[in-house]
Each structure stands twice: as structure tokens, then as C-alpha cells.
Amino acid sequence: MSDASLIWSILTGFLVVNLVVAVYGIIYGRSLTKKLISLSIFSDTVYVFFIMIGYRFIYPSVPPVYVDLTTREMEYLTRHGVDPVPQALVLTGIVIGMAVNALIGFGIIQAYRLKKTVDARKLVGYEEGE
Structure with a gap:
């Protein structure tokens, strides 16, 4: 297993644990303030998942900026370009979540x-007695 995939697996594991803890806080927390904090943690963890979806392991990752490209440059951009849709979803989610x-x-x-x-x-x- 390469170093990058090991780090990716560890990050995914931590995010899953973070999601479980946040859901536990939302369901079993007594204080509404703690429930709100757990909801914020849950949404931030989902945003990190979305960013992970759009990331490419190939170095160097480049932004998908389209200018007058040749066929060879377009192929390079297709292989190395970072997907902007998850980034746009995260930005929209942050505003709505706030x-x-x-x-x-x-x-x-x-x-x-x-x-x-x-x-x-x-x-x-x-x-409590009921």
C-alpha cells in the first residue's frame, strides 16, 4: 500500500468516526446547544467528504481553466484537472448551513x-421517571 493511499484510508476512517460521533451528539445530546454543535460538526465532515470526492491523486493537480488548448493540453487537463462541482457544492452548503x-x-x-x-x-x- 502506498503512502498516499494509507493516508487517504486513515483520513476516511477519521471522517467516519467523526460522523458517528456527530450523529450520536445529535440524537442523544440533551442540550440544544450541544445538538447544534454536533450538527455543525456533521455538516463540516460531509463537506470534507465532498472535497475528497473531487480531489485527484495525480500530481500536479491543476484547476480546470479552459483557454485555447491544443488536443494534447486538453488531454493533460482531463487527466490532471480537479473537479469543480464538489467545490461549488461545498461553498453553497457552507452558506446555507450558516x-x-x-x-x-x-x-x-x-x-x-x-x-x-x-x-x-x-x-x-x-x-426522567417516565
């Missing part, structure tokens, strides 16, 4: 103002 996190954060602040707690179980009326 807006969603701000909206959820506002909801958490309002819940605290009204109920004086951010515990999800207390907000929905679930008691």
Missing part, C-alpha cells in the same frame, strides 16, 4: 428566554 445554524441558534435563544432551559427533554415535557 443560515440554518443562525436560525436554529435563534430558536435556542428564544427557547431559553421562554422556558429558562435548553434541555430538550425538559422543553418537550419528558420527565
Whole structure:
């Protein structure tokens, strides 16, 4: 196994562990603030996965800039060009995620103002003994 594929496998393993921890925090976290942080970690991990999809192992990777290219240059660009679609999806996801996190954060602040707690179980009326 080459060094690059070993590093790639380790990175993928860490990202999977990160996803599992984030999902655990979203499902089992009691505090709404911790749930929001777990949601942010989950989305950031998904963005890293998208960036990994668009990366090419061939060195050097070049941006897909199209100018007057010959056939040979076009073949080189096809083999070495980095896919811009995952990058565009990540950029769009970051903007949308920031807006969603701000909206959820506002909801958490309002819940605290009204109920004086951010515990999800207390907000929905679930008691420990039930």
C-alpha cells in the first residue's frame, strides 16, 4: 500500500468516526446547544467528504481553466484537472448551513428566554421517571 493511499484510508476512517460521533451528539445530546454543535460538526465532515470526492491523486493537480488548448493540453487537463462541482457544492452548503445554524441558534435563544432551559427533554415535557 502506498503512502498516499494509507493516508487517504486513515483520513476516511477519521471522517467516519467523526460522523458517528456527530450523529450520536445529535440524537442523544440533551442540550440544544450541544445538538447544534454536533450538527455543525456533521455538516463540516460531509463537506470534507465532498472535497475528497473531487480531489485527484495525480500530481500536479491543476484547476480546470479552459483557454485555447491544443488536443494534447486538453488531454493533460482531463487527466490532471480537479473537479469543480464538489467545490461549488461545498461553498453553497457552507452558506446555507450558516443560515440554518443562525436560525436554529435563534430558536435556542428564544427557547431559553421562554422556558429558562435548553434541555430538550425538559422543553418537550419528558420527565426522567417516565
